[in-house]
Each structure stands twice: as C-alpha cells, then as structure tokens.
Amino acid sequence: MKSITLLLLMFFASETLALTMGDAINVAGRQRMLSQRITQSFILTGIQPENVRYQKQLRKCVAEFQVNLDNLLKMREASPLMRDLIDVREQWNTFKPVATGPVSKKNAAKLNDISITLLTAAHRYVGKLEKLANSSNAELVNISGRQRMLSQRIAKNYLAYYWQIDDGEALQNLYSDLAEYELMLKYLKESDINTDDILRKILKTEGHLEYASKGFDGDMTLKGDRLIFVITGTTDIMLRNMDEITRMYAKLLDTQDIAIR
Template identity: 30%
Template sequence: MFKTSLITTLLLGLLSGSLPCQAGTSDAEAVNRAGMQRMLSQRIAKTYLMIGTDTRVDLAASQLDNSIAGVEENAQWLDEYAADRDIRKALNEATDTWHQYRQLALTRPDRSQSAELLRLADRLLSQSEALVRKIERHSGNQAARLVNRSGRQRMLRQRIAMLYLAMSWKLAEQGLRSDFDAAVNEFEHGLTELKESPQNTAQITSQLEKIDTQWRFARAGFTLADDSRFVPTVIVTTSDSLLRKLEQLTLDYERLAGSAR
C-alpha cells in the first residue's frame, strides 16, 4: 500500500513538472495554497495515526495518498509563484522538512516512530505558517487575512482529530492533551472572528452558521475523552465533513479577496 502511494506521488510530481508556468497568479490563491500546506501537514499525521489505531484504514490510505499528492502539487504551484526572496526562503525551508516528513509518513505506522512523525508534522506546520504570513504581508490585501484565518480553521480541525487519535493510541508524547485543548480553543476563537467580519457576504454568513452548528455537535464527542472513552471513528467522520465546509468557505474568501484587488 505504501509503495503504491509513493509511486503515485512520484508520477504526479513528474507530470506536474511538465505543466506550463502559471501566469497572473493570485496572491489570495497563494495564501490559500500555502495555508493548505498547513492543513495537509496535520492531515497526513492524522491518516498515519488512523492506520496505527486501525480506524477506517482503507479511507486513511486513500487520504494519505491524496494528501501527499496535494502537498506536492501546492509546492510546485508556490515554487512558480514565489514573489520575493523572503517567500522563496520560507518555501525552501518547508520543502526541506517535507522531504523528511514524506519519507516517514509512507512507512508502516509504528508507535516507536510516532514522536518523530509528530515532530516533523509540527515543524512543517510552523514553516508553512511562516510562509502564509509572508505571502499575506506581500499581498497587502485585507481580505487575504480572512483567507488565512479560514484556512487556519481547516488546519485546526485536522489537528484536533490528529491529537485526538494520538491520545486514543495512548502515545507517550508529552503535552498531547494541552495541545488538543489549545487547538479546540483556537478553533472556537477563530470561528467567532470570522462570524464577526463585516466583509462577510450572505453566502459566507450562511456557510459559517452551518459550520458552527456542526462544530457544536462534533465538540460534544470530545467530552468522552475526559473519561478515557475514545470514539475515533466518530471524530474522524465529523472532521472530514467539517473540512469540506471549511474548504468551501476558504474558496469563498479567496474569491472575495480577488474581487477586492
């Protein structure tokens, strides 16, 4: 399974390398794609832990393959976009980490390797965050901040699921619970910030209301973890459903940012 994923990824990389350079690339799309790298850093770790905990393994294998291909595609796009030296430097640092992370993510999940995997996932997250901020500053577009914030929400939803799975697997890494609680709280604050934005359209407001309703339902399942009663399949399912809504929300903000240029 993992060898097949690697071959698929390499073929996609070769094909994407033959594509013509994109013209007139959008700063808002660059923020979205760099932000997507944040999310994928957590999603890949989540799928690794899904396989390790025997949670919807077939789905996890498919998500892992697609996520790795997504990182490769976004990296190619951002390499063509890189607007200045600072952005190029940040992209190169993230790419170096990605090569190490990809290699480990494609191995069979093992408890003894989980600490290193989570460390690389966090490093790629941090470097991708730095890249997003540099692109946002370069754009000078206020609406690009909303693309960033919405994109960070989708990352947080994957991070929450990843940390939940790590706790359910009873990994020995320190700080899992505090990191989980911090991610849940940040998601709450981010959702409030987006709901209060005066730039929201009627469509965005409606989408945010649906996300808020589903989030409340998903959060109710977290309380079971307090009693060490984990429901990973439920958390993974709600995480994926929310991710689809957050992807659409981020695209809506991207279009809003494009119209504001």
C-alpha cells in the same frame, strides 16, 4: 489520438497556470492543514490497518502537498519569499520519508513531532504571503485557512492520545485548539465583508464544532472505533466547510486586487 493530445495540452496548461495572490494564500494555507491530516491518516492507518480508506487518504494527501509545493515554487509574485518557501521544502523532505514509510507507533510518534516543525515553517510562509498581499481580505483568507488546519490537528491530537503515542500533552493541546477554533470562528462571523453564503457556512461549522466537542467531553455514549469514526467524520465536515469559506475569501481578495488595478 487528437483527443489524447488535446487532453495532455490541457493538463500541462493547468499545471503551469499562474496562481493569483488569493490562490497562493489558500494553497499555502492548505499545506498547514495537510501536515496535520497526513499525520492523522498515518495514525489512523496504525489503529485500523485493515481500513484501506486511511491508506488511500494518506497517499492522496502526500501527493497533494508535493503538487502544491511545486506550484508555489513557480509563483513569480512571491519570489521575495523564496527563502521561506525553500525552508518549507526542506522540512517536507524530512517529513515525507517518514510519512510514506512503515506504519508503527514509533514512527507515528516521530511523524507527530516532525509535523510540528513542518507546520511552523508553512505557517510562517503563509503569514508573509498575507503581508505581501497588503490587504485586509488577505488576513481572512489566512485565518479561515488556519481553521482547516485546526480541524485536522484537533482530530490528530485525539488520535495521538487514543493510541498513546503522545508525551501526555495531546489532550491539553486538543482543548487549546478547540478554544482557538471557536474564538477565530467568532472573529470570522463578525467580518463586515461576509456574504450570505459565507455566513451560512460559518453558522453550519459552529454546529459541527459543538457536536465534535460533545465527543471530546465524553457526552456521547460512543467509544472506541465508533467514536473515532464520529470525531474524524465531524472534523472532516468542519474542514470541508472552512475550505469552501477560504475559497470564497480568496475570491473576494482577487476581486479587490482586480478593482485596484
């Protein structure tokens, strides 16, 4: 009984733990990514309804977005930006019922459209958090965090094109995102605050980007479900790499804040 009580106390303590500014930019940045990953998972569920993995992924991402939003709303240091965060919440309240509703091509197209509005609101909030932090390191947290979103939007746009739920722009948007991803990865690689670990992760991500691009360009002999598996798998690795890089940049930002104090 005592052990259960202790676990409950630890759980509630972790839920109310204050976010640092580095944490906040990281978490708020994940919301951008989740808006695209949820949409991607929804489409994948429609393409392969027998694959329970995508259904679990969809539920997990929806739950994470909600938890992240609740934690950001508790952050006192970012209270001047509350109006912007409430806007994110309002867009989420429109997005969530569709994301958790019946899966169909019609609903996938609707969710894809709404995801753009949610992403825009989330991105606006992250940008204002970066300015509030007033640190050059905050920009790196923001940019690397955006790379996570791009990896998932790249995959989402490919799936929208594959399932024919887009308005004809998905493939064009995909290549635009690939170009931006490559450009910003180069920008991060040239940062003079990079540690050896960060640089190593960036170089690995460059390799995965090149591999994914071959699939989009038709250089792979794979087709159909197998190509979907390879592309989503590769962009997921890109996501994980950039998530670790973002955490490292966030830690550098928090270390700088402590040093200034």
